[in-house]
Amino acid sequence: MTSPAPIAEPRETPRPDPAAAPALSIDGISHSYGPRRALIDVSFNVQPASFTALLGLNGAGKSTLFSLITRLFGIQSGRVGIFGHDISRTPGEALRLLGVVFQPRTLDLDLSLTQNLLYHAALHGISRREAAARSAELLARIGLSDRAGSKVRDLSGGQMRRLEIARALLHRPRLLLLDEPTVGLDVKARADIISHVRQLVTEQGIGVLWATHLFDEIMAGDDLVVLHQGKVLAQGPMSRVITEPGAQDVNTAFMRLTGAQTMPGGGP
Amino acid sequence: MSSITTRDAPRGFSASAYMTCLTGIVWREGLRFLHQRERFVSALVRPLVWLFIFAAGFRQVLGISIIPPYETYILYEVFIAPGLMAMIQLFNGMQSSLSMVYDREMGNMRTLLVSPLPRGFLLFCKLLAGTAVSLLQVYAFLIIAWFWDITPPPIGYLTVLPALILSGLMLGSLGMLISSGIKQLENFAGVMNFVIFPMFFASSALYPLWRVQEGSPYLYYLCEANPFTHAVELIRFALYGQINWVSLAVVAGCTIVFMIAAIYAYDPSRGLARRGPAGGEG
Numbered sequence: 001m002t003s004p005a006p007i008a009e010p011r012e013t014p015r016p017d018p019a020a021a022p023a024l025s026i027d028g029i030s031h032s033y034g035p036r037r038a039l040i041d042v043s044f045n046v047q048p049a050s051f052t053a054l055l056g057l058n059g060a061g062k063s064t065l066f067s068l069i070t071r072l073f074g075i076q077s078g079r080v081g082i083f084g085h086d087i088s089r090t091p092g093e094a095l096r097l098l099g100v101v102f103q104p105r106t107l108d109l110d111l112s113l114t115q116n117l118l119y120h121a122a123l124h125g126i127s128r129r130e131a132a133a134r135s136a137e138l139l140a141r142i143g144l145s146d147r148a149g150s151k152v153r154d155l156s157g158g159q160m161r162r163l164e165i166a167r168a169l170l171h172r173p174r175l176l177l178l179d180e181p182t183v184g185l186d187v188k189a190r191a192d193i194i195s196h197v198r199q200l201v202t203e204q205g206i207g208v209l210w211a212t213h214l215f216d217e218i219m220a221g222d223d224l225v226v227l228h229q230g231k232v233l234a235q236g237p238m239s240r241v242i243t244e245p246g247a248q249d250v251n252t253a254f255m256r257l258t259g260a261q262t263m264p265g266g267g268p
Numbered sequence: 269m270s271s272i273t274t275r276d277a278p279r280g281f282s283a284s285a286y287m288t289c290l291t292g293i294v295w296r297e298g299l300r301f302l303h304q305r306e307r308f309v310s311a312l313v314r315p316l317v318w319l320f321i322f323a324a325g326f327r328q329v330l331g332i333s334i335i336p337p338y339e340t341y342i343l344y345e346v347f348i349a350p351g352l353m354a355m356i357q358l359f360n361g362m363q364s365s366l367s368m369v370y371d372r373e374m375g376n377m378r379t380l381l382v383s384p385l386p387r388g389f390l391l392f393c394k395l396l397a398g399t400a401v402s403l404l405q406v407y408a409f410l411i412i413a414w415f416w417d418i419t420p421p422p423i424g425y426l427t428v429l430p431a432l433i434l435s436g437l438m439l440g441s442l443g444m445l446i447s448s449g450i451k452q453l454e455n456f457a458g459v460m461n462f463v464i465f466p467m468f469f470a471s472s473a474l475y476p477l478w479r480v481q482e483g484s485p486y487l488y489y490l491c492e493a494n495p496f497t498h499a500v501e502l503i504r505f506a507l508y509g510q511i512n513w514v515s516l517a518v519v520a521g522c523t524i525v526f527m528i529a530a531i532y533a534y535d536p537s538r539g540l541a542r543r544g545p546a547g548g549e550g
Contacts, residue, residue, distance in 0.1 A: 070381075095382055125285025
């Protein structure tokens with residue numbers, strides 16, 4: 001390997017200490033589409049080796065937030081840090097620690113499973129040989145080794161999601177973002193995906209931010225961020241978010257917080 | 269594997285990482301193109317219709333005198349072949365750039381743009397990959413044209429390659445700049461009417477410019493100022509092993525300007541936000 005080309009960074013910025021920094025820090029983020037405000041002063045953290053659920057209805061601003069964290073949109077105000085690396089100032093360092101599963105499918109349907117993984121590895125500058133080894137290993141882990149050469153088009157929805165998660169892990173990120181990853185999946189596939197991601201948290205210490213509007217995907221012990229109409233209404237350990245508004249479960253707590261009349265889809 | 273070891277990760281990226289990324293993007297684009305046979309066929313049919321029908325019809329109407337780089341009298345088909353090669357690149361450049369900016373390809377632009385490598389470099393790779401696809405189309409066209417008596421010297425097939433790479437990059441960057449900068453041109457029909465047709469017809473693709481000058485001096489100046497004219501002339505000369513320095517300078521200059529402007533103007537939020545509130549899916 002040749003000497004790494006340094007990425008330009010302002011000199012006054014102290015080098016962040018990744019061990020001390022949260023996996024993800026969202027600090028005072030606001031975002032508008034013209035006159036419409038999609039996010040209003042959003043702040044929260046995701047710790048390493050934790051599962052944080054970002055709970056909100058459709059239109060709450062979850063996807064906008066994801067687009068800001070992944071640098072797809074320019075940040076209008078506030079700050080996003082990934083293990084202390086500012087996404088606006090040192091995007092390269094921040095993005096290499098980040099794996100993402102977007103809500104819409106982003107696989108190449110006509111390419112094989114392996115080809116999809118190799119392409120992603122190339123985008124991260126991982127050499128072909130190393131990429132082939134990691135792809136084989138990840139395909140084995142998600143139980144799709146025997147499908148390595150088939151077209152992605154022939155996979156089921158659940159298999160595609162598993163492949164997308166494998167792809168997001170290919171460059172060994174320390175933070176994983178998933179934007180409503182179980183939408184459109186059947187009960188069995190949903191359960192598989194959820195347990196797989198929870199395993200990543202406990203076994204590999206990955207910090208996970210899981211955006212959802214489905215209450216039953218959240219478990220005791222998770223951290224919870226409730227996002228509604230662009231604002232964070234509550235955040236903290238799940239038990240506290242439930243008990244503070246005097247509720248017994250997430251569903252009731254969410255309704256009390258938002259004043260929502262109708263129960264969102266996926267509630268029990 | 270279980271502990272968090274971000275501290276010892278090297279900062280920045282090596283030259284080989286950049287190279288891996290570039291080849292990976294071009295490789296994927298090539299694979300996708302091979303899977304899209306309809307796209308390939310339609311990219312070929314368009315110039316072949318011009319060659320087989322239009323040129324055959326106009327062959328008697330337009331007399332072509334001997335002008336460089338040609339050394340003998342040539343058939344009209346031979347004259348318009350470089351123009352049609354550039355046309356292939358024009359369509360390809362506009363099409364692929366449009367899909368980079370608007371949502372058709374947004375899914376895979378997302379995966380591309382979350383790569384930690386610099387965004388400008390990623391977009392450059394993407395433009396280069398689009399150019400590589402146009403090269404496949406152009407060479408397929410040249411093979412068919414060879415059977416139609418368009419037979420440049422064998423070395424011409426090699427010397428035209430750098431010219432095609434440069435013109436492909438120029439047209440791809442222009443397409444990206446236009447689709448990023450002009451909101452009204454968000455569908456291909458708009459681009460056809462307001463970009464492709466004017467550029468193609470006000471150029472030296474179909475007729476030598478001295479003929480245009482006889483008809484209308486103003487149109488002549490317009491053609492001379494059209495970067496597409498210079499792409500055509502660069503390709504025309506290169507196909508016969510020669511360099512048209514003026515065209516080379518214009519095309520190289522335009523490529524640099526268009527590309528920098530296009531990378532600067534590129535804004536993925538446009539393709540996403542357009543679909544509705546909150547980036548489409550809440």
